[in-house]
Amino acid sequence: MPQASAGRHIRNEGYVSADDGVRLYYRGWRPAAADVSSVVLFIHGIGLHGDAPPYGARVVNPGLLGRGTAFYAADLRGHGQSGGRLEGISGDVLIGDLKCQVSHLQAVHGSVPLYLYGHNFGGLLSLGYAAAHGRDVRGVIVSEYSRLIKNSARQIVGQGATASVLDRIVGRLRPQSRSFRFLAPAEYRQLCSKYHIPVDGDILRSLEKSDCPGSRMEYGKEFFTACGAGDEFRIAGKVRSPVLMMFARNDPFFDIRGAYDVLTRISSLDKMLIQVDVAGHYGIIESSQDHVDRWITSRLPRNA
Numbered sequence: 205m206p207q208a209s210a211g212r213h214i215r216n217e218g219y220v221s222a223d224d225g226v227r228l229y230y231r232g233w234r235p236a237a238a239d240v241s242s243v244v245l246f247i248h249g250i251g252l253h254g255d256a257p258p259y260g261a262r263v264v265n266p267g268l269l270g271r272g273t274a275f276y277a278a279d280l281r282g283h284g285q286s287g288g289r290l291e292g293i294s295g296d297v298l299i300g301d302l303k304c305q306v307s308h309l310q311a312v313h314g315s316v317p318l319y320l321y322g323h324n325f326g327g328l329l330s331l332g333y334a335a336a337h338g339r340d341v342r343g344v345i346v347s348e349y350s351r352l353i354k355n356s357a358r359q360i361v362g363q364g365a366t367a368s369v370l371d372r373i374v375g376r377l378r379p380q381s382r383s384f385r386f387l388a389p390a391e392y393r394q395l396c397s398k399y400h401i402p403v404d405g406d407i408l409r410s411l412e413k414s415d416c417p418g419s420r421m422e423y424g425k426e427f428f429t430a431c432g433a434g435d436e437f438r439i440a441g442k443v444r445s446p447v448l449m450m451f452a453r454n455d456p457f458f459d460i461r462g463a464y465d466v467l468t469r470i471s472s473l474d475k476m477l478i479q480v481d482v483a484g485h486y487g488i489i490e491s492s493q494d495h496v497d498r499w500i501t502s503r504l505p506r507n508a
Contacts, residue, residue: 212235212236212237212266212269212270213233213234213235213236213264213269214233214234214235214236215231215232215233216231216232216234217229217230217231217232218230220304220305220307220308221304222281222288222297222300222301222304223300223304224297226281226286226287226288226301227286227287228278228279228281228286228287228288228301228304228305229254229278229279229284229285229286230254230276230277230278230279230305230308231254231255231260231276231277232274232275232276232277233261233264233269233274233275233276234274235269235270235271235272235273235274237270238270238271238272239272240272240273240274240313240316241271241272241273241316241317241504242268242272242273242274242316242317242318242319242342242500242504243273243274243275243276243309243313243316243317243318243319244263244265244268244273244274244275244276244318244319244320244321244500245276245277245278245302245305245306245309245318245319245320245321246259246263246275246276246277246278246321246322246323246326247278247280247302247320247321247322247323247326247327247329247330248277248278248279248280248283248284248322248323248326249322249323249324249325249326249327249348250324250325250326250421250423250427250428251421251423252283253279253280253283253284253285253286254277254278254279254284255277255279255284256284258323258486258489259277259323259489260277262489262490263275263277263321263489265493265496265497265500266493267493267497267501268496268497268500268501271501273500274313276305276309278302278305280298280301280326280329281293281297281298281301282421283421290421290422290423290424290426290427291424291426292424292426293426293427293430294426294430295332295429295430295431295432297430298329298332298430298431299329299332299333299336299337302320302329302333303333303337303340306318306333306337306340306341310340317342317343317503317504317505318340318341318342319341319342319343319344319345319500320333320334320341320343320344320345321344321345321347321496322344322345322346322347322349323347323348323349323486323489324347324348324349324458324485325349325428325431325433327344327345327346327347327348327349327449328346328349328431328432328433328436328439329431329432330344330345330346331344331346331432331436331439331440331443331447331466331470332431332432332439334443334444334445334447335439335440335442335443336442338442338443338444338445341445342445342446342503342504343445343446343447343448343474343499343500343503344443344445344446344447344448345447345448345449345450345496345499346447346448346449346450346463346466347449347450347451347488347489347492348450348451348452348455348458348485348488349449349458349463349466350451350455350458350459350460350461350462350463350466351436351462351463351465351466352458352459352461352462352465353457353458353459354455354456354457354458354459389408389412393408409483409484436465436466436469437465437466437469440466440467440469440470440471441469441470441471442471443470443471443472444471444472445472446472446474446475446503447467447470447472447474447475447476448475448476448478448495448496448499449463449466449467449475449476449477449478450477450478450479450480450488450492450495451463451477451478451479451480451488452479452480452482452483452484452485452487452488452491453479453480453481453482453483454482454483454484455484455485456483456484456485457485458485460477460479463477464477474503476499478495480492480495
């Protein structure tokens with residue numbers, strides 16, 4: 205139900221129905237003093253949802269909002285307030301769910317330009333949608349997705365034992381079922397203590413930033429595959445929409461070279477990769493506001 209907020213925007217929320225009847229949640233921020241001239245749909249990263257501490261109103265760009273851009277943040281199936289389960293999920297289902305969200309926004313706002321904006325695996329999923337339904341989107345913003353893990357985050361070496369930090373941060377719960385979940389900050393400290401290594405401040409701060417009720421979600425390998433992991437180059441080759449990729453200069457987990465590898469294979473000639481001067485994996489959401497504003501503004505129709 206729409207709610208006015210300080211005269212700057214109207215907050216609204218609701219559900220759309222997926223093709224199989226699952227209820228998919230969204231929340232939105234529409235300009236209160238201007239007609240909607242463009243729309244941004246934000247897709248959250250793994251382990252979280254659209255209103256988790258790193259996201260929520262932080263994805264709203266005040267400059268664009270004031271000039272007529274409406275912002276929406278969806279909860280993927282099985283996350284936040286959306287229904288459904290992740291077990292056995294496929295890429296067709298996730299892309300179909302996004303199609304339902306996009307179709308709803310098109311019904312509400314007509315043919316105004318629509319941009320997808322995704323963080324980590326939400327960014328890869330946004331590219332997947334643009335590859336499948338390119339005519340629906342005017343452009344795609346991919347924040348903090350890379351095919352490569354940083355060497356500094358790949359291994360812990362201690363007393364003859366070698367372990368993958370990322371495999372433990374996305375902790376393997378039941379190897380036989382290939383199930384994963386994120387560690388809580390306290391679990392990360394315990395891991396470092398066990399292997400007698402210093403706590404990495406950037407990793408810890410990123411985990412703290414993402415630590416919220418419901419963030420201890422479990423994932424099977426099929427979810428990452430459904431998002432497009434391992435198939436990035438094929439997806440990129442089908443994307444003909446403009447693409448902006450953004451990467452924190454001091455991301456503790458991922459290597460920017462893996463983002464560049466994906467960028468170079470995107471078919472669109474209108475593509476760019478920028479580094480943002482911020483530490484951590486989640487701070488980029490707020491620190492990249494100016495870049496997002498300029499990039500979208502320069503691609504809007506002149507009469508928008």
